[in-house]
Amino acid sequence: MGRKIIDIPLGSQHISLLEPIKFRFACENEKIVDVSSDVGFVHRGIEKACTTKFAYDAVPYVVARICGLCAITHSLAYTTAAESLLEGVVTRRAKYLRMLLVELDRIHSHMLCLSHTAENAGFEAMFMRIMGDRESVMDIQERITGNRVQFDYVSIGGVNRDITTDIEKEIRKTLAFIREKTHGYLEEFTTNWSLSLKFKGVGVLTLDEAYRYNAIGPLARAAGLATDVRSETDYLPYNEIGYEMRVGEGGDIYSRNIVRLFEILNSITMCENILGGLPEGEIQTKMKGKPTGEALVRLEAPRGELMYYIRGEGKAMLSRVRIKTPTFASIPAFIEVFKGSEYADAPAILASFDPCMSCTAK
Amino acid sequence: MWYSVKKAFTNLLSPPQTIDYPATPIKRVERYRGLIEYGEEHCIYCLKCEKACPPGAILFTHTDTPTENPKNKKSLAYDYNPHLCIYCGECVRACPKPNEALWQSEKKPGIGVKEDRVNERWFEVEGRKGS
Numbered sequence: 001m002g003r004k005i006i007d008i009p010l011g012s013q014h015i016s017l018l019e020p021i022k023f024r025f026a027c028e029n030e031k032i033v034d035v036s037s038d039v040g041f042v043h044r045g046i047e048k049a050c051t052t053k054f055a056y057d058a059v060p061y062v063v064a065r066i067c068g069l070c071a072i073t074h075s076l077a078y079t080t081a082a083e084s085l086l087e088g089v090v091t092r093r094a095k096y097l098r099m100l101l102v103e104l105d106r107i108h109s110h111m112l113c114l115s116h117t118a119e120n121a122g123f124e125a126m127f128m129r130i131m132g133d134r135e136s137v138m139d140i141q142e143r144i145t146g147n148r149v150q151f152d153y154v155s156i157g158g159v160n161r162d163i164t165t166d167i168e169k170e171i172r173k174t175l176a177f178i179r180e181k182t183h184g185y186l187e188e189f190t191t192n193w194s195l196s197l198k199f200k201g202v203g204v205l206t207l208d209e210a211y212r213y214n215a216i217g218p219l220a221r222a223a224g225l226a227t228d229v230r231s232e233t234d235y236l237p238y239n240e241i242g243y244e245m246r247v248g249e250g251g252d253i254y255s256r257n258i259v260r261l262f263e264i265l266n267s268i269t270m271c272e273n274i275l276g277g278l279p280e281g282e283i284q285t286k287m288k289g290k291p292t293g294e295a296l297v298r299l300e301a302p303r304g305e306l307m308y309y310i311r312g313e314g315k316a317m318l319s320r321v322r323i324k325t326p327t328f329a330s331i332p333a334f335i336e337v338f339k340g341s342e343y344a345d346a347p348a349i350l351a352s353f354d355p356c357m358s359c360t361a362k
Numbered sequence: 363m364w365y366s367v368k369k370a371f372t373n374l375l376s377p378p379q380t381i382d383y384p385a386t387p388i389k390r391v392e393r394y395r396g397l398i399e400y401g402e403e404h405c406i407y408c409l410k411c412e413k414a415c416p417p418g419a420i421l422f423t424h425t426d427t428p429t430e431n432p433k434n435k436k437s438l439a440y441d442y443n444p445h446l447c448i449y450c451g452e453c454v455r456a457c458p459k460p461n462e463a464l465w466q467s468e469k470k471p472g473i474g475v476k477e478d479r480v481n482e483r484w485f486e487v488e489g490r491k492g493s
Contacts (some may be wrong), residue, residue, distance in 0.1 A: 054416065057414075058416035058452075061416040061417075061448060061450055061452075062416065128379075132379035135379070139391070142391050142394075143391055143392070143393070145395075146391075146393050146394055146395035146449075146451075147395050147449070150448070152395075152448065152449070152450035152451070155452070155455075160450075160451060160455070161393070284455075
């Protein structure tokens with residue numbers, strides 16, 4: 001009897017998926033031998049809208065709506081690009097406040113991914129616990145910006161709101177709470193059978209594959225590839241606030257979880273350092289003129305490198321806005337991880353990538 | 363084993379994460395981003411808020427019954443759509459007289475129901491603006 005290959009689709013609507021993505025797995029018995037993917041189910045034409053409907057100073061609010069989880073990274077990447085075209089200088093206080101929000105965003109985004117990984121392992125209680133604790137991060141983001149999800153905090157020239165001593169006290173309290181909880185998760189994710197042994201050796205991306213298929217973000221770092229935009233660019237002074245790169249080994253789901261947990265701990269330390277050394281000064285700088293020329297900005301979103309390319313011709317409308325999102329860039333690596341895995345592991349592997357389809361299709 | 367038993371009992375006795383809504387009201391944070399409010403008597407009709415608004419939720423259109431504000435030389439009327447507004451506060455930052463002519467309150471917008479003609483009324487305003 002010859003080899004029989006069966007095509008099994010996962011998505012575009014599936015019980016384990018949070019957002020629509022479609023994979024077609026060619027399976028030989030339970031083994032996945034080939035994968036094809038389709039990602040454009042939530043296309044909203046945002047790049048086009050940014051060049052036809054909205055003036056350059058309204059675009060930070062438009063691009064923030066690409067994604068609910070990394071809204072701040074999108075608007076920050078765009079504003080950084082626009083500021084470089086307007087040749088304006090942002091105050092150090094504004095930069096620190098921007099970093100604070102980006103790191104808080106990273107904390108809650110990683111917590112969401114970890115909770116879904118736990119859910120996919122059948123550990124519903126852990127999912128509930130992490131999601132419950134995540135609320136406290138959302139609460140302090142609401143205290144800082146006035147909103148829970150769409151912060152609209154960054155605008156061209158700086159940030160929209162300053163923090164007060166009351167808010168600072170609340171942030172410190174929450175960060176201490178999250179740190180304690182994260183140490184608990186770390187223990188749970190390393191000792192609990194469902195979350196550690198079960199995930200070891202599943203969904204492996206080797207270092208060589210990570211290089212070859214352009215893996216980025218926690219996916220690459222878990223495979224041992226030391227890549228992080230925070231250490232490669234200097235728009236934001238990450239070297240002043242205690243940034244440390246955490247590189248894992250093994251490249252499996254377990255390793256990705258551990259990298260994310262350590263990144264949460266590092267982000268908490270960075271947020272505390274930001275609050276401790278918050279420079280004095282204005283939070284907004286007036287910027288005049290219209291964007292002329294082209295700019296390219298890279299920023300580390302929770303899922304990896306986010307790239308913005310904008311081109312302006314001295315008019316209110318930009319002539320081009322191009323967004324390359326982390327999940328989109330990682331899809332070749334995703335496909336490589338799936339090959340050779342068991343079909344039953346596919347939802348768990350997918351959750352461990354922390355894919356964001358709203359970003360990808362935009 | 364003991365750890366799990368201890369954890370199970372602590373979980374049983376710990377309060378739930380959720381609140382008993384509507385018996386317990388939802389906590390509204392300080393500086394919550396709510397409705398944009400307008401003080402006509404202080405407005406200088408510079409139209410900066412209209413230009414700054416990203417979704418175009420503030421429009422000044424021509425009216426036959428203008429207010430008595432001496433700055434309103436072009437007979438304009440202020441229109442605001444709370445259902446289109448994204449509550450970013452760009453208009454308040456653009457306003458030369460913030461807190462007097464335009465400010466962001468902590469109030470929530472009402473529910474947009476069909477009887478209020480939310481969409482139709484706004485399309486009429488947009489039509490007047492375009493013509």
